[in-house]
Amino acid sequence: MSIHTPLPRSSKRTRALFLGPAFVAAIGYIDPGNYATNIQAGADYGYLLLWVVVWANLMAALIQMLSAKLGLATGESLASMLGKRLPRWAVYPYWIQAEILAMATDIAEFIGAALGFKLLFGFTLMEGAVITAIISWAVLSLETRNLKTLQIVIGGMLLTVALIYVAELLFSHPHPASVLEGALIPGFDGRDSVFLAAGILGATVMPHVIYLHSAMSKAELVRYGKIHRKTIFRSTKWDVAIAMTIAGFVNLSMLAMAAAVFYGNPSAESGNIENAHETLTPLLGTIAAQIFGASLLIAGLASTIVGTLAGQEIMSGFVRFRIPLWLRRAITMTPSFIIIALGLNVTQVLVYSQVVLSFGIALALIPLVLFTSDRRLMRGYANPAWVKWLGWSTVAVVVSLNGYLLATS
Template sequence: MLLTPQADKADTKAAAPTRLSTFRLLGPAFVAAVAYIDPGNYATNIQAGARYGYLLLWVVLWSSLIGVLIQLLSAKLGIATQASLATLIRDRLPRWASIGYWLQAEILAIATDLAEFVGAALGFHLLFGISLLEGAVITGIVSSMILAIERRGLKPLELVIAAMLGAVALIYLAELYLSHPDLGRLVGGTVMPGFAGQGSILLAAGILGATVMPHVIYLHSALMSPEARRASSARTLYRATMWDVGLAMTLATFVNLAMLAMAAATLGGSDHDIGSIEQAYRTLAPVLGHRAVAVFGLSLIIAGISSTVVGTLAGQEVMQDFTHLKIPIWVRRAITMLPSFAVIAAHADVTTVLVVSQVVLSFGIALAIVPLLLLTSNRPLMGDLVNHGWTSIVGWGCVILIVALNIIVLSSTFGVTL
């Protein structure tokens, strides 16, 4: 398996859980959480804030809470079974169904990497004035260098990714302070659900797709499998994982809320028609100052590069565990870059590509969550870590909510008669 690190030389004898051991087990959730702040989030959050002000902040919060539950379930599955979600689906479904699941997961992985790779290239373009194609080349080189760290084991890569997530969070702490959001409207938009026409519903689906990413549902279980094999007890590892997911998702949730709130405070209700990240970047300059806008561009680069690294890992994991095909990760990196270069060469509107890709991803969430819920509710498979009744109820409620939102989007976007 790609994500099996080198042999851990540390003593793995049973030991009482300590703060130090808990800290050592942190990391996998930070890798998964990077997918929650990728360039697709920039596109959907900025458009939501510019067009609808603080209205859709509640969608960000709800999507993040769904993400917390899903990442916990995915991690728990890897801990209890020492196998990935993709492996378990492959082993328990008929061959034709397993192939179908693999193909849809590959499509989602391509859509994911497209958004992340193009977003990072856009960041280089905005910050340094180079062409998108040149930005794409730099993105490919830098992301490949970071992926090379995985040869030394998974933990060094986890630390690098966690540092990048922390850097984006610090940037948005500063951006939120500089934008002076209306605190009353910020709180109201976060706690009061509401829509304002079909456009807001489509953006809500995009926010959901950008926040709850199907590929990291598969990935998180794979990240936990090596940890489970080394852990002194599954229960101890799961307790540490709860801290891991809580800390990582809190950071990711803050970034998304701050991103939308900044757009609402600086671009919402203005005379500018903000339809793209490029327009937002140029419009923010006289509002926040050139230094603040440069930092915004830097955050887009960091988010894009870190998330495309995670996307490549997830794509590799999906391919290996569904098909038993083992290809070098640099080959996978090259394959997933090709659609991005094609989009850039075709001069497609970057923000439109990002938003549409996130809506596509929203349709794949339920396909990943349903088997995850079924597997984690299987007592013979999960043992003591089987889902409690309320966990299953909330999980299936999330599935119903996601499918209902998808149906509404189909109806409003493509004129489907329900």
């Protein structure tokens, strides 16, 4: 007979206990890829694409709720469900594409953290990459001891980045009416704006955290027992709502700051993250530039850790095989070291990696909507009709946007 951890008697303490998995997932929504796409969107188009950030974060909240629900209702992660239910011939190709997407994610995250070290402390990118590798290895060691401790550490990083962007908004003074208009009224300005919209979507709705969130919810169910499934599910709604609100605020603030500072400013070379950092000093002051670098560093470190955990879950779920986290960390960071050694434009690499990710969203999202709509599988937690409609509408938007990019390439 398995022994489960008892829940606190207080409902508030219970809700607080289950804050964590969505905060880990939310880090994927504010990784360095978001910095590249949001800053470029704000610099090139002002407040025009703020509505994309709003809708992408609403999609993200829905998707993460579905992912958490799948883990709680079935006791399985999305990756393990696919590994069991796909035809045998399809399992390995599906696993490989998921691994490629996870590695594309890690490129953005790892390089972003290395760039943060460069901007803050003057290290070379290669030195920053080495330091990033050491720190990420150290933090990942927490996962083998206590998953909740790791969730608290990453959640603290998310809150720190959010506080930094409160300060950045105070420094940059975005125009309130323009922010409201850009956030509420959809619009594009040519193919390049659509390309950036796809990048924002790829940077916000992240395939790898769809896999990871379901696995973390499954772990909560195993720890506290199926008898508490309803209580955990209610608390998970708070977890997702709070975490996604914070991530959405950071993304909106990032783009609004770039629009306020860089758009229409001939002296602001902002298409590059490094140039954006350098330009912030004369425009907003040294403190604004330094805390920008700090936010990039923190977001990069946290998200590269999350990316490694997601990759581990993808392998374990699809092919029932695990490798040591240190070995996975070594494998996934190798492309980043190669990119840095070749001297490629890191901002362009970040933007293109996010566009690649946008093409993988549907491959994770379609089975997620199918599984969570299955009444027999979900044991009373199946999606109601309106959630199904929202889920399939999200799939349609993603596929349409990617189809447009392919057709106009």
